[in-house]
Amino acid sequence: MARQVNRMSAFNVTSLALGLAFLYLPIVILVIYSFNASRLVTVWGGWSLRWYFEFFNDRAMLDAAWMSLRVAAVSATIATLLGTLAAVGLARGERFRGRALFSGMLYAPLVMPEVISGLSLLLLFVALNAERGFWTVTIAHTTLTMCFVTVVVQSRLASLDRSLEEAAMDLGCNPVQAFIRVTLPLIVPAIAAGWMLAFTLSLDDVVIASFTTGPGSATLPIRIYSEVRLGVKPEINAICTMVIALIAVLIVIASLASKLSSTQGESAAPL
């Protein structure tokens, strides 16, 4: 919406309201029902925090949540490290042979159906005879999220004036020092945004996790999915509300970081 439009027509208001309702009504209902005192999911029985306490007493759920957080944190960190290196290689490296192929291959997971990624990873782990559990899910999530980090960091690098690095070298930095002292501080917000993006992607993935996880190492989404199949408990609503809150906070931080990053120096990095 343009800032100078201070009055919106009735049509605009209606379409906006319908659009937002379409997107957020289910979530709002879920959040409201998470505070429902009633045991039945669809019957309103007054406000209560009961299901939140229920969750914190549910050992299996807590384990799954802890598992998810650890997988998300570790896979996001590895993905950020590898994704940033790939972005630097693509944006700053010499024009090596097969560069286009490499960048195409890097972005393939963005459009690859998750079922296929999951299945192929499962086949790999089976072939390697790897015991499925924390590390297999983590590796799978790293491959899923790395390309997102690369996209974010690479767009920031592309908008960064190359003469900044040249100026650093002119003033006595070797190429590595120039990267550490000038480039890195300027792309840190984009790297942080990439990490948070990877973290949230890992946190809400069901498909790939269900292929690559093993017994006793269910992530939260898998746990919720299997619980729901036996019937929706109001506790699920409470868990989902907390996950939504966590992700919302991370997304806001990520977009703020990206905005901060783009105000420093050249043109804006899209996120």
Added chain:
Amino acid sequence: MTAQANGKTGESPEIDTAKIDSAVAQAMPARSADDMPLLRIEGVSKKFGTFPAVDGLSLDIRTGEFFALLGPSGCGKTTLLRMLAGFETPDEGRILLGGRDIAPVLPHERPVNMMFQNYALFPHLSVRDNIAFGLKRAGMARAAIDTRVAEMVALVKLDGMEKRKPDQLSGGQKQRVALARSLARRPKVLLLDEPLAALDKKLRESTQLELMELQRRLGMTFIVVTHDQEEAMTMANRIGVMDAGRLQQVATPRDLYEAPASRWVAEFVGDVNLFNGDVTSRDHRRLTIATRDGGAIVVSEPREPVTRTVVSVAIRPEKVKMSRRGPAPDAAGSQAINRLEGVVADVSYLGGSTVYKVKLDSGAVVRSSVANTARFDTDTYDAGQRVVAWFTPDDCVVLER
């Protein structure tokens, strides 16, 4: 010597002596370093793909010179500057700084600093830290850095701005920070890539004078790249005009304007009237040239005798005088005077001067620039008026290329 193959023979005295010097230097490698110019560029070439950006270029620059590389965009001047800074490696040739070949030396190890066109200030660092950046890398002591930064801040008149970030500065202030940062390491040569291009006209003019003053005070060697001929003329001791990767002429601003080496230089630097023709007769240091558009034009024989018969005559517009009936016989002494008759086709009043376009009877157009020395000038001409445009043989430059 690759420079010989450039077809640049007989260009200007500077180039010729440089060639002799370098030939002597090669013949006698034991010559002391004192006789060497500070910077010697020897047959340097650089290709991007198949495009020759710099093509077998040779140039000497002396200590304390303010040298300008002038040329249209894409002429290779920035590529040459980047080779001096170390961001590009020459495909051929040598770059000697104080007698040492620096072509293989990496940018961070060269005693040369560059001021970038868009300044390239580090946005995450304050003004102070930007200026101190190169000093820290040089391993200078903290106290010494503080002293040097204070000195630089005072030099470029940025007192009180030390804690600001680049995005809190105006264009002119950014330019000063960039200058201070590149001067802080006291380089042997300072390279300036279009240093004033981002400033508006008024600021640019005052900054030109400040740069000259600074260069004289520090006694440092400045090499500036610019496409703005007025800027080059104002600031530089010597100007190298570049086109298509080669130096077309290296000369002082005055020689460049009054004695251009070729048609291209005459047309690139300032405004010029050009007539093509053949040398028909020669007597008493006077040549008569039969031109297609201006009839017979009498010119003074240049210092170096004209060898070709097909030549061009160049006359700057301010050397072309105007009158209603032609000059009085004693107007220019006993000199033969060239008269071109025609009709005023266009009048442009520019404030300080008025430019008349006179359409000659042959159809060619001659431009005459007349200084407006009085507020109420009675001696003006209107479009459609029949006039005589005249100039003396000394006003003409004969160009063989």
